[in-house]
Amino acid sequence: MSDAYLVRYVGGPLDGRVDTLPGLPDEPRETVTHVHLHGGPKIVHHYDLHYALEYGCEYRLREAEERDLAQD
Known part of the structure; x- marks a missing residue:
């Protein structure tokens, strides 16, 4: 069994949110x-x-x- 992959958010309305994924994404999104x-x-x-x-x-x-x- 592989370890969970955590995605943390810092700042703004998502501050403190942690998402747990079953594994490492192929390519994490830049934004x-x-x-x-x-x-x-x-x-x-x-x-x-x-x-x-x-x-x-x-x-x-x-x-x-x-x-x-x-945005420009």
Whole structure:
């Protein structure tokens, strides 16, 4: 039996979330997009892969300046 692969999120609305996958993905996604829908406008957050460790990988909330550049 292989060890579980953990995906951790740091910052923003997903801060502290940990997803458990059955194994290492072939290629971890470079960016994860989280869309928050509610009674107001749609809010989009981008999480970037910063590093992969033995236990899994970590996605960190993209800084505001980086978000603005990515939208251009």
